[in-house]
Amino acid sequence: MNRSPHITNAPTVSSIMSKVLIGLLPGIIVYAWLFGGGIIITLTLATATALVTEALMLKLRKRSIQPFLSDYSAIITAWLLALAIPPLAPWWLIVVGTAFAIIVAKQLYGGLGYNPFNPAMVGYAVLLISFPVIMTKWPAALSLAQTKLSFMDQFHYIFSATLPSNVNIDAVTSATPLDYLKTQLKLNQSMTVIQSAPIFGIVGSKGVEMIVLAYLAGGLFLLQQRIITWHLPIAFLGAIAAIAGLFWIIDSTQFASPMFHLFSGASMLGAFFILTDPISGPTTQKGKLYFAAGAGIITYLVRVYGGYPDGVAFAVIFMNICVPLIDMYTQPRVFGHRE
Amino acid sequence: MNAPINIASLLKKTKDVFRFHGGVHPPENKTQSTQLPIGRLPMPKQLVLPLRQHVGNIPKTKVAIGDKVLKGQLIAEAEGAVSAAIHAPTSGIVSAIGEAVIPHPSGLPDHCITITPDGEDSWIERHPQDWRTTDVDTLINSLHLSGIVGLGGATFPTQIKLRSGKTTIHTLVINAAECEPYITCDDMLMREYHEQIVNGIAVAKRLLGATNVVIGIEDNKTEAIKAMRAAIANTDIQLKIVPTIYPSGDARRLVYLLLGQEVPHNKRSTEVGIQVFNVATVLALYRYFEFGEPALSRVVSMTGNVEQPQNFEVLFGTPLLDLVKAAGGSKADTSHYIMGGPMMGFNLPSENVPITKAANCIIAASPTLFEPTPPAMPCIRCSRCADACPVNLQPQELYWFAKSDNFEKAHDYNLFDCIECGACSYVCPSNIPLVQYYRYAKSEIIALDKAKEAANIARERNEFRLARIEREKQERAGKHAARAQGAKAAETSHDAPTANDKQAAIAAAIARAKAQKNADNIQPQNTTNLSASTQAEIDEINARRVAAGLTKQSPIEVNADKQAKIAAAVARAKSQKAEVDTLRQNADNQTKQPVADIEKQAKINAAIERAKTLKAAAAKETVNDVNTQPVIDLDKQAKIDAAIARAKAQKAAALKAKENQPKE
Ligand code: SF4
Numbered sequence A: 001m002n003r004s005p006h007i008t009n010a011p012t013v014s015s016i017m018s019k020v021l022i023g024l025l026p027g028i029i030v031y032a033w034l035f036g037g038g039i040i041i042t043l044t045l046a047t048a049t050a051l052v053t054e055a056l057m058l059k060l061r062k063r064s065i066q067p068f069l070s071d072y073s074a075i076i077t078a079w080l081l082a083l084a085i086p087p088l089a090p091w092w093l094i095v096v097g098t099a100f101a102i103i104v105a106k107q108l109y110g111g112l113g114y115n116p117f118n119p120a121m122v123g124y125a126v127l128l129i130s131f132p133v134i135m136t137k138w139p140a141a142l143s144l145a146q147t148k149l150s151f152m153d154q155f156h157y158i159f160s161a162t163l164p165s166n167v168n169i170d171a172v173t174s175a176t177p178l179d180y181l182k183t184q185l186k187l188n189q190s191m192t193v194i195q196s197a198p199i200f201g202i203v204g205s206k207g208v209e210m211i212v213l214a215y216l217a218g219g220l221f222l223l224q225q226r227i228i229t230w231h232l233p234i235a236f237l238g239a240i241a242a243i244a245g246l247f248w249i250i251d252s253t254q255f256a257s258p259m260f261h262l263f264s265g266a267s268m269l270g271a272f273f274i275l276t277d278p279i280s281g282p283t284t285q286k287g288k289l290y291f292a293a294g295a296g297i298i299t300y301l302v303r304v305y306g307g308y309p310d311g312v313a314f315a316v317i318f319m320n321i322c323v324p325l326i327d328m329y330t331q332p333r334v335f336g337h338r339e
Numbered sequence B: 001m002n003a004p005i006n007i008a009s010l011l012k013k014t015k016d017v018f019r020f021h022g023g024v025h026p027p028e029n030k031t032q033s034t035q036l037p038i039g040r041l042p043m044p045k046q047l048v049l050p051l052r053q054h055v056g057n058i059p060k061t062k063v064a065i066g067d068k069v070l071k072g073q074l075i076a077e078a079e080g081a082v083s084a085a086i087h088a089p090t091s092g093i094v095s096a097i098g099e100a101v102i103p104h105p106s107g108l109p110d111h112c113i114t115i116t117p118d119g120e121d122s123w124i125e126r127h128p129q130d131w132r133t134t135d136v137d138t139l140i141n142s143l144h145l146s147g148i149v150g151l152g153g154a155t156f157p158t159q160i161k162l163r164s165g166k167t168t169i170h171t172l173v174i175n176a177a178e179c180e181p182y183i184t185c186d187d188m189l190m191r192e193y194h195e196q197i198v199n200g201i202a203v204a205k206r207l208l209g210a211t212n213v214v215i216g217i218e219d220n221k222t223e224a225i226k227a228m229r230a231a232i233a234n235t236d237i238q239l240k241i242v243p244t245i246y247p248s249g250d251a252r253r254l255v256y257l258l259l260g261q262e263v264p265h266n267k268r269s270t271e272v273g274i275q276v277f278n279v280a281t282v283l284a285l286y287r288y289f290e291f292g293e294p295a296l297s298r299v300v301s302m303t304g305n306v307e308q309p310q311n312f313e314v315l316f317g318t319p320l321l322d323l324v325k326a327a328g329g330s331k332a333d334t335s336h337y338i339m340g341g342p343m344m345g346f347n348l349p350s351e352n353v354p355i356t357k358a359a360n361c362i363i364a365a366s367p368t369l370f371e372p373t374p375p376a377m378p379c380i381r382c383s384r385c386a387d388a389c390p391v392n393l394q395p396q397e398l399y400w401f402a403k404s405d406n407f408e409k410a411h412d413y414n415l416f417d418c419i420e421c422g423a424c425s426y427v428c429p430s431n432i433p434l435v436q437y438y439r440y441a442k443s444e445i446i447a448l449d450k451a452k453e454a455a456n457i458a459r460e461r462n463e464f465r466l467a468r469i470e471r472e473k474q475e476r477a478g479k480h481a482a483r484a485q486g487a488k489a490a491e492t493s494h495d496a497p498t499a500n501d502k503q504a505a506i507a508a509a510i511a512r513a514k515a516q517k518n519a520d521n522i523q524p525q526n527t528t529n530l531s532a533s534t535q536a537e538i539d540e541i542n543a544r545r546v547a548a549g550l551t552k553q554s555p556i557e558v559n560a561d562k563q564a565k566i567a568a569a570v571a572r573a574k575s576q577k578a579e580v581d582t583l584r585q586n587a588d589n590q591t592k593q594p595v596a597d598i599e600k601q602a603k604i605n606a607a608i609e610r611a612k613t614l615k616a617a618a619a620k621e622t623v624n625d626v627n628t629q630p631v632i633d634l635d636k637q638a639k640i641d642a643a644i645a646r647a648k649a650q651k652a653a654a655l656k657a658k659e660n661q662p663k664e
């Protein structure tokens, strides 16, 4: 038998995936610290749902369960989805979203390696379209909330939608800066006034900035570990900065600064953790640049002109559609083939 | 491999070498076998010399069992341009000629000449040549008796590489990169024979008429670099240190590294004026001309799971186990032996194989040194493979196409540019045996092309046949008409000379045509005027052949043989089709469980082996044909048929013209 090469030096799929999970940890810790333990509940729920549905589907599809469950890819989908939806959303929301992501967006397409769309983003988009009100009800950071919810309060709220009798939900939630910005601009408020609202921090939204920085740290870890390459994050963040900068230079009273866009919403999470899903992304280096730049521009346009507060999910899904085309037109020149 | 490295390597790009895309850096494992100088083996009890040790035609055996041979004596002569001679590595008796197991992944036995050494090691008369002044053509012509082939592992007969044809060679590249892990034979050669190597370079330079010489050595061979530097001090030979990155020793990659020139994919490097020789090969050239020594031995790295890894000068035909013993024997947990490096080498079918010209390195393998690969997972499109590919291919796409039998697409994505270096598999986190898929796809494409060609020829032949039948019908009709006319003429006149004449003419023409046809079927014989000795030789060969069950075939048998071959080809095509179907089915099941992958893997391997076997068998068929009767190949047959048909048509036309004339 001739099975050359006889040696390999590759991280296993599960080690790659587990490093992605590790990369998410700093963001999760800061998240829990700023917004309370609710996110831990959501993450746990999502993880459990993902594993159960994945196992179920593998069984239905008569595939062996163990190697595919231990590749951690389902957990990544679960975590990304959990981090993208409001942490106090009712339990069934995350369950439905995760199950949809795993069953429809992943397993029905053939499972690991075969899904054309990022499952987490499909799950997110479906939830956003189906339950827009819940999906945009974000709790304010603990430091801002008029009433602070304890972990047990959050636990209760997630599972029974009931709060302690003295608290009402509007006191807990607030609009996200991206959302607030959009509605206030429609009311002809000037940018300086809008940005002086307490939910705004130094560059992005108060508190969320910290989470974003933690995501950035996790992303740098992935770069250092060679789990991802620079192409996707740099092109994505660069495109957002460039297009935001352009609009901002044209009219800084109407358009937020590039820094605000980089540090708000899912920009950083998207750059390092969502866009970098290899399965639904392009494989050529040039293709990665186009893919990420396109996603950045669409994200910005949805944020500024679209009907939804953040555009990362739609941008990623749209660019996923373009992947075969991008791959086809960005084939590198093969050695010895002159153009 | 990954982008961050690429940026770093771009920055690091040293002044005089040009980095190619991709490449990997596996653990080198070279120091183990460079602790001791090149060693020598005691004379083996037997030397088994496979005739097939190189790329090209099987050489023609020149000895018979029982013959006494001297060291350096020609025992098999190069057959045609692409072939290499074989010599007796020592003096002794030819003790066997026949099938024996050879170092080939198929594990199939092949034709070998076995010599039992007499222990005297006495040389034939050697004929050194003054390579500095002798006419270049004479030197090159004498090389077909040298048995020298590329010793880097490619084993291409060296004399063809020196006949560059129309293009002039301006640059000679000496490949001393030795990029595969574990292999150190070139390293040791350079350390110990640098002077001779430099002389060998001068030989090759003169034979090629090259003006520049560049040696490329990987930067991990500091001692060899030092030795070579000193040796070339007073020459105009350039020495370039290339980074230690696999596969820098691949000829095209090395040319790019050293000269910054990409050899176009559809051209050989000679077509752009560059020739590449391995260090060991130029050394062999020098020894051939300077001392009259043909290719009798080579340096082999014996390393891996042996007590004392070392390089040895090994006579061709030496049993592998003798080499293992010389290296202190293999450790207890040795599972098998790999010939070549860990990236491109193959598992030897048995430990009883002989060392051949292609054996640059033998690695004793154990489960600890070479962990079994875990089952393959689905491709996650991580593109690590693409980042590692030195040819800048998209291995994950090629894999996809190969797996789904989309051969056309695989071809479009330049599958045939793949050098099977294995860099992609080396980095694949899903443990996909990518190279196996490429080998499989390549062999399938080649087989399909061949089947298509055969089908085309068959169709053409059928068309010719139909045309011939049609013409024959017309001829018959013409004859009937002629007969009818003749009868009529006889009725009217008692003497009908014209009709009779015509009849005779037709008969004569038919007889001529028949004779012609028979003549076409008769094989040219060069056995008519033979000297007694040649006749004796032929008789003896015939006797052997009869003994071997290869009786002489009549032309009819030849035809039957051909028919059988066509049937075999069809059967082969069918079985391949079936193979493809099973593989496709397996591909569908593949994600079901990795276990299926293993099975599939086994199947692919089996398919590859089968393909190889078929190829080997086909090659053997040709050999047998050469020995028995030159079987007209299909193509030639078609041409002959066409010629016959043409001749017939002409004759018919002439006949008709003749028939028409007298009527006027
Ligand atoms: S073949 Fe292997 S290395 Fe290449 S993209 Fe797929 S998983 Fe990655």
Ligand code: SF4
Residues within 6 Å of the ligand: B388, B389, B390, B391, B392, B393, B394, B395, B417, B418, B419, B420, B421, B422, B423, B424, B425, B434, B435, B438
């Ligand atoms: S084996 Fe072929 S596809 Fe893989 S890295 Fe080498 S050249 Fe590229």
